[in-house]
Amino acid sequence: MTSLQTDGRVADGRLLTVEDLRTTFATERGPVCAVDGVSLTLDRGQALGIVGESGSGKTVLSRSIMGLLPSTARREGSIRFGDQDLLGPNAPDMSRLWGREMSMVFQNPMVSLNPVMRIGEQIAEPLRIHLGMSRRDAKATAIRLLRDVRIPEPDRRVDQYPHELSGGMRQRVMIAIALACGPTLLFADEPTTALDVTVQAQILELIAEQRAERNMSVVLVTHDLGVVAGHTDVIAVMYGGRLVEIAPTKVLFSQMRMPYTEALLQSIPRLDQKSHTRLNAIPGRPPDLHDPPRGCAFAPRCAFARDRCREEAPPLATAENPDHKFACWYPVGSPEYHETKERISAGLEIGSTS
Amino acid sequence: MQRLAASVMLILAVSMLTFGAMNLLGDPLFNILGPAAADTKPESLAKVAAAKELYYLDRPLPERYVRWLGDMVTGDFGVQFGSTGQPPVSELVKERFPRSLTLLVMAQLLAAMIAIPWALISAARANKPADRISTVNSFLLIAMPNFALAVILKYVFGIKLGWFPLTFKATDPWLTRVYQTFLPALTIALPAAAVYQRLLRTDLITTLQEDFILMARSKGVGRQRVLFKHALRPSLFSFITVFGINTGTLIGGSLIVENIFRIPGLGSAIVEAILREDFPVVLAIVMIITTAFVLVNVLVDAVYTLIDPRVRR
Amino acid sequence: MSDTINRRLGPLFWIAVGWLVLISLLALLAPWLPIKDPDAYYLVRGERPPYAPSATHWFGTDQDARDMFARTIFGARVSLVIGFVAIAFGMLVGGTTGVVAGYLRGRTDRIVSFVFIVFLSFPSLVLAILITALLDRGLVTIALTLGVLAVAPVGRLARATTLSFAEREFVTAARAIGAGDRRIIIRELLPNVVIPMGALALLGMAVAIVAEGGLAFLGLSVEKGPTWGKLILIGAGSRELEKSPWIAFGPIIILFITVLSLNYAGDRVRSYFDVREIGL
Numbered sequence: 001m002t003s004l005q006t007d008g009r010v011a012d013g014r015l016l017t018v019e020d021l022r023t024t025f026a027t028e029r030g031p032v033c034a035v036d037g038v039s040l041t042l043d044r045g046q047a048l049g050i051v052g053e054s055g056s057g058k059t060v061l062s063r064s065i066m067g068l069l070p071s072t073a074r075r076e077g078s079i080r081f082g083d084q085d086l087l088g089p090n091a092p093d094m095s096r097l098w099g100r101e102m103s104m105v106f107q108n109p110m111v112s113l114n115p116v117m118r119i120g121e122q123i124a125e126p127l128r129i130h131l132g133m134s135r136r137d138a139k140a141t142a143i144r145l146l147r148d149v150r151i152p153e154p155d156r157r158v159d160q161y162p163h164e165l166s167g168g169m170r171q172r173v174m175i176a177i178a179l180a181c182g183p184t185l186l187f188a189d190e191p192t193t194a195l196d197v198t199v200q201a202q203i204l205e206l207i208a209e210q211r212a213e214r215n216m217s218v219v220l221v222t223h224d225l226g227v228v229a230g231h232t233d234v235i236a237v238m239y240g241g242r243l244v245e246i247a248p249t250k251v252l253f254s255q256m257r258m259p260y261t262e263a264l265l266q267s268i269p270r271l272d273q274k275s276h277t278r279l280n281a282i283p284g285r286p287p288d289l290h291d292p293p294r295g296c297a298f299a300p301r302c303a304f305a306r307d308r309c310r311e312e313a314p315p316l317a318t319a320e321n322p323d324h325k326f327a328c329w330y331p332v333g334s335p336e337y338h339e340t341k342e343r344i345s346a347g348l349e350i351g352s353t354s
Numbered sequence: 355m356q357r358l359a360a361s362v363m364l365i366l367a368v369s370m371l372t373f374g375a376m377n378l379l380g381d382p383l384f385n386i387l388g389p390a391a392a393d394t395k396p397e398s399l400a401k402v403a404a405a406k407e408l409y410y411l412d413r414p415l416p417e418r419y420v421r422w423l424g425d426m427v428t429g430d431f432g433v434q435f436g437s438t439g440q441p442p443v444s445e446l447v448k449e450r451f452p453r454s455l456t457l458l459v460m461a462q463l464l465a466a467m468i469a470i471p472w473a474l475i476s477a478a479r480a481n482k483p484a485d486r487i488s489t490v491n492s493f494l495l496i497a498m499p500n501f502a503l504a505v506i507l508k509y510v511f512g513i514k515l516g517w518f519p520l521t522f523k524a525t526d527p528w529l530t531r532v533y534q535t536f537l538p539a540l541t542i543a544l545p546a547a548a549v550y551q552r553l554l555r556t557d558l559i560t561t562l563q564e565d566f567i568l569m570a571r572s573k574g575v576g577r578q579r580v581l582f583k584h585a586l587r588p589s590l591f592s593f594i595t596v597f598g599i600n601t602g603t604l605i606g607g608s609l610i611v612e613n614i615f616r617i618p619g620l621g622s623a624i625v626e627a628i629l630r631e632d633f634p635v636v637l638a639i640v641m642i643i644t645t646a647f648v649l650v651n652v653l654v655d656a657v658y659t660l661i662d663p664r665v666r667r
Numbered sequence: 668m669s670d671t672i673n674r675r676l677g678p679l680f681w682i683a684v685g686w687l688v689l690i691s692l693l694a695l696l697a698p699w700l701p702i703k704d705p706d707a708y709y710l711v712r713g714e715r716p717p718y719a720p721s722a723t724h725w726f727g728t729d730q731d732a733r734d735m736f737a738r739t740i741f742g743a744r745v746s747l748v749i750g751f752v753a754i755a756f757g758m759l760v761g762g763t764t765g766v767v768a769g770y771l772r773g774r775t776d777r778i779v780s781f782v783f784i785v786f787l788s789f790p791s792l793v794l795a796i797l798i799t800a801l802l803d804r805g806l807v808t809i810a811l812t813l814g815v816l817a818v819a820p821v822g823r824l825a826r827a828t829t830l831s832f833a834e835r836e837f838v839t840a841a842r843a844i845g846a847g848d849r850r851i852i853i854r855e856l857l858p859n860v861v862i863p864m865g866a867l868a869l870l871g872m873a874v875a876i877v878a879e880g881g882l883a884f885l886g887l888s889v890e891k892g893p894t895w896g897k898l899i900l901i902g903a904g905s906r907e908l909e910k911s912p913w914i915a916f917g918p919i920i921i922l923f924i925t926v927l928s929l930n931y932a933g934d935r936v937r938s939y940f941d942v943r944e945i946g947l
Binding site: 364367368371372375376493494496497498499500501502504505506508509512513520603605606607609610613614624625628629631636639640643 | 784785791793801873877881884885899900902903905908915916922927930931934
């Protein structure tokens with residue numbers, strides 16, 4: 001057994017604190033604020049879901065926390081990981097944390113593994129870099145890791161190349177690489193989007209299982225509320241680079257307040273629907289971050305938006321549950337919400353009778 | 355298999371072209387016998403008949419071609435024309451070929467050794483000042499004619515600095531001859547390196563934007579290691595292709611460079627042979643060069659499979 | 668020069684073009700310009716030639732006390748004509764064959780392509796050596812020999828460009844309204860093929876000029892009169908380089924600037940029109 005270093009690690013309690021994080025990219029058309037004032041916390045062993053459409057800033061948020069950004073990006077705010085300040089003047093060398101303390105599983109396993117390196121080598125790499133393992137030990141550990149992620153015949157697979165494995169297998173390999181050094185925090189960026197439906201559940205199950213086994217924290221980034229429902233403790237919903245609702249998973253599903261969250265939920269395909277029935281995709285497009293709207297970013301697409309929404313951006317307010325926050329002037333359940341809702345259903349009825 | 359057939363076809367086509375051109379455009383008899391070929395004196399006529407017999411010149415062209423080809427395949431390049439009593443062409447080839455080969459291999463090795471680090475450095479600093487300067491440099495080098503570069507290198511390193519000898523002695527020990535070959539090899543290598551660098555740099559920049567590079571970074575792999583271990587190998591394809599194709603061009607260039615640095619290789623041999631219209635020698639050298647070229651391309655295919663496991667069958 | 672498409676030609680492009688115009692004019696008007704006689708011996712009493720560069724002899728003189736500057740300018744006449752004729756021939760023959768092969772496809776294309784491959788796989792210098800050695804070494808022979816060598820690379824590009832255009836809408840549209848092959852090739856395809864070919868012509872001319880130099884070093888260049896290659900060759904011997912490097916370096920500098928200008932101008936034209944894949 002290898003020495004999984006425990007010194008200086010958070011055994012329990014708060015692992016990650018993000019405060020007012022703002023990530024700006026310098027582009028040819030001017031600066032773009034892809035993450036705008038996000039604050040959140042994560043405890044050891046907890047799973048956080050970050051949900052949003054593409055372009056909502058969820059991927060940039062996870063990469064901002066990890067510090068895995070192109071050189072054109074600038075981060076402001078504060079990120080505390082354990083007892084280290086990742087953005088302060090004494091920020092550690094991130095490449096020493098990557099793969100060792102925090103690692104990432106990427107969206108597309110077909111292009112995220114080096115095509116010309118053996119599987120075993122790719123798993124062994126962080127082991128050799130961070131833990132200084134010998135080539136032979138690293139290979140033995142790689143085989144054990146492959147077994148951990150339920151890859152059959154690990155002794156044989158370890159010498160194969162990525163193209164010899166199926167997509168699901170490759171994603172398992174990605175997970176094995178991410179888990180190799182026993183990180184405390186795992187980012188999984190749309191880990192199942194590129195996979196077959198049948199494989200999706202297995203991969204999510206695998207991540208959940210490894211989380212429990214290793215008391216690891218997980219940040220699960222996805223556009224699919226259905227994916228995070230069963231596998232997270234807390235869900236953060238993002239829109240236009242901002243956090244628009246955050247709550248413990250159960251609370252969110254029972255008492256969601258943000259119309260955007262509701263719209264996201266309705267866009268999930270259900271099993272009881274006939275296949276190929278049209279999804280309730282949210283009409284319109286996410287805001288142009290080069291020129292963000294003045295008020296609530298979702299207002300142009302929101303059925304419940306009123307003048308105030310278009311004028312003034314709503315702050316993140318606390319709901320009845322102190323852990324539940326949302327940013328909406330006329331949230332689900334408010335009198336204005338019901339009023340609009342009734343008007344819509346009345347309109348629909350008139351439409352259907354005529 | 356299809357490739358192999360195409361290669362053989364290619365060699366055959368080149369050989370027919372050369373053989374035909376040599377026999378139709380020149381008069382072999384005249385080259386063997388000199389003015390006697392045009393004589394009508396009985397002893398001259400006898401000589402002509404004997405020569406015709408000896409060199410199969412009395413047979414029709416296709417038959418001569420087939421005969422020559424058959425000999426060629428078995429390693430018999432025939433006898434040299436011109437003065438009688440010359441050693442067979444195979445002797446000449448045996449003596450000259452290793453020198454040209456050393457020059458070419460050394461040049462390509464140097465070119466790769468210069469191009470790869472150069473491309474890595476400029477790709478890591480893409481579009482920053484260092485990269486821009488290197489782009490200008492490679493552009494200048496590519497525009498530089500090989501004979502001009504040869505003269506410049508000879509002047510600077512051979513004459514002004516005196517670091518390298520300007521003579522090539524066939525009798526010197528092997529290592530000394532390699533040392534003597536360095537400057538000519540560098541002449542061939544520098545422009546080639548510039549071509550390779552430009553190509554490899556572009557491919558490296560493309561590779562560096564792949565997801566698996568980000569993945570490697572996220573494992574905590576340092577920048578240098580990412581560049582060497584992860585980005586370089588998948589970026590080598592066009593480099594290797596051009597490396598192979600370019601060998602043909604370099605063979606041409608090496609003929610000139612051999613002449614400037616006075617290395618008695620195939621380059622000087624073919625020039626001498628052409629000037630005295632010594633067909634078997636010219637044919638032999640042309641065939642060697644063409645075959646070498648085709649072989650290099652087959653080799654390139656083999657190297658592909660080494661680099662990319664996906665190509666393996 | 669850069670990988671990105673640049674929609675500006677830039678000042679360097681105009682400097683390059685300026686140089687090309689200047690050197691062409693000098694070459695063209697050489698006999699009427701107030702420069703020295705390239706074939707006269709400017710011996711100075713009591714001093715042995717070669718003479719170093721001076722106010723009277725800008726590039727110095729060779730061993731026979733002939734003025735190197737005048738010889739370089741007169742050498743430009745031969746070198747530039749060779750470059751121009753060679754690439755013009757290559758364009759005419761290679762361009763036509765390539766466009767026709769790319770347009771007709773099928774068997775014509777396969778045969779033409781194979782011939783191109785044979786030529787391309789042949790070290791071109793060896794071919795040039797063969798032809799010049801078997802024929803004579805006159806200006807026209809050498810220029811046309813290099814022209815023949817340009818046929819395959821030019822033809823391949825013309826074919827590839829034609830192939831990529833032959834499928835585009837405007838050609839399909841022309842065919843749909845009943846335009847004949849000849850009309851389609853001349854009216855629709857040629858204008859589109861000409862631009863990448865123009866860029867190639869500049870690069871190809873540089874290659875031809877350099878090739879002449881290469882032949883000169885093998886003793887196979889034009890027999891009569893100075894050429895850049897022959898001038899450099901004369902100064903390239905070890906003894907000459909040591910005692911009188913100017914003999915070689917004058918023509919080298921002029922040749923290099925010319926080749927560089929052709930390359931740069933060709934490169935800019937190519938990226939200005941966003942032409943990809945030019946193989947030489």
